[in-house]
Amino acid sequence: AQTVTQSQPEMSVQEAETVTLSCTYDTSESDYYLFWYKQPPSRQMILVIRQEAYKQQNATENRFSVNFQKAAKSFSLKISDSQLGDAAMYFCAYRRRRYGNKLVFGAGTILRVKS
Amino acid sequence: EAQVTQNPRYLITVTGKKLTVTCSQNMNHEYMSWYRQDPGLGLRQIYYSMNVEVTDKGDVPEGYKVSRKEKRNFPLILESPSPNQTSLYFCASSFSPDNPGETQYFGPGTRLLVL
Numbered sequence: 001a002q003t004v005t006q007s008q009p010e011m012s013v014q015e016a017e018t019v020t021l022s023c024t025y026d027t028s029e030s031d032y033y034l035f036w037y038k039q040p041p042s043r044q045m046i047l048v049i050r051q052e053a054y055k056q057q058n059a060t061e062n063r064f065s066v067n068f069q070k071a072a073k074s075f076s077l078k079i080s081d082s083q084l085g086d087a088a089m090y091f092c093a094y095r096r097r098r099y100g101n102k103l104v105f106g107a108g109t110i111l112r113v114k115s
Numbered sequence: 116e117a118q119v120t121q122n123p124r125y126l127i128t129v130t131g132k133k134l135t136v137t138c139s140q141n142m143n144h145e146y147m148s149w150y151r152q153d154p155g156l157g158l159r160q161i162y163y164s165m166n167v168e169v170t171d172k173g174d175v176p177e178g179y180k181v182s183r184k185e186k187r188n189f190p191l192i193l194e195s196p197s198p199n200q201t202s203l204y205f206c207a208s209s210f211s212p213d214n215p216g217e218t219q220y221f222g223p224g225t226r227l228l229v230l
Contacts, residue, residue, distance in 0.1 A: 004157070033216045045205060045221035052216055091157055095215040102148065102173055103207075103219065105157035 002027045004094050006106035013082045014114050020067075021077045021109050023092030030054075032096040034068065034075045035103070039089040048090070051075065079111075087113040117142045119222035121206050127228045128196055136191045136225050138206030146212040147189040148219070151175065152203040161204075164189055165212040196229045203227075 003026045013019035025034070036048040051059045051068050058066050063083075067076045079086055092106040119140045128134055140147065148163040150173075160173030164183040178200055180192040189208075193200060206222040 006157075031215075043203065043224045043226075045207075045224075047218055050216060093158075097213065097215045102160040102163060103150075103158070105150075105159070107155050107157045 002029075002094055002096065002104045004092050004104050004106040006092055006109050008109045009107070010110045010112065012112045012114060013079070013086075015082055015084060017082055018078060018080045019082055019111065021079075021090050021092075021111065023075045023077070023106055025073050025075065025092070025094050025104075027073070027094065027096065029096045032094060034066075035093040035095070036064070036066070036075075036077045037091040037093060037105075038086075039091065039108070040085075040087070045091075049077070082113050084113050084115060087111055117220070119206055119208055119220050121204075121222040121225050123225060124223060125226045127230065129230050130197055131195050134193050134196060134227075136193075136204060136206075136227070138189045138191065138222060139187050140189075140206075140208040140220065141187065142208065142210070142220065143186065144208040144210050144220075145186070146210070147183065147206065147208045148173070149179070149181065149189070149191050150205045150207065152205065152224075158205065161191070196227075198229050201227060201229045 005024045032053045034051045038046045049061045063080045065078045089108045093103045122137045149161040150158040152158045162181040164170045204225045207219045209217045209219045
């Protein structure tokens with residue numbers, strides 16, 4: 001079974017600084033996607049970024065970028081120029097290419113942004 | 116506006132009293148899914164549906180039922196709720212059931228407390 005591990009229950013960052021959230025996963029598949037979701041206090045699930053396993057280039061979305069290390073099964077999220085609005089729970093998730101398959105989530109990392 | 120709606124948003128009930136959480140999407144999506152979110156466990160899939168009248172169990176289906184009589188609706192039924200079903204529930208949908216990179220749209224969540 002696939003598993004996703006987020007080893008940092010909580011992280012803090014100073015406003016305008018950079019923070020990296022860690023995620024590792026376990027799979028024997030070769031075709032899959034990885035995602036980072038943001039969950040602010042409103043509890044809404046917001047897709048931040050996605051990475052296809054076959055693409056070597058790391059995905060980037062504005063201030064958010066990933067470091068995808070396929071061999072190491074690692075998928076970290078870097079947030080640059082942190083803003084107060086980045087404070088949220090962040091979930092790493094995995095989804096393989098299989099009919100009807102699910103998103104497998106990590107336990108989440110709470111990110112606090114200090115002003 | 117493309118969206119997934121859930122009702123109710125908050126519910127307090129007592130053990131054994133049947134309840135239904137509704138989920139509706141207006142995007143003509145084929146794939147719909149229910150997740151529950153618990154502290155330290157992230158989100159886990161309860162049930163999913165690949166199209167009308169096609170449903171299957173996820174990772175934690177015990178104590179839940181679903182139905183998919185119409186494409187837009189995917190209600191979650193708790194026939195006899197128990198305190199261990201106290202959780203935050205999310206409905207999600209996407210157009211295709213076998214494209215792992217496709218964006219899944221999440222509802223706003225339903226906070227359930229079973230006394």
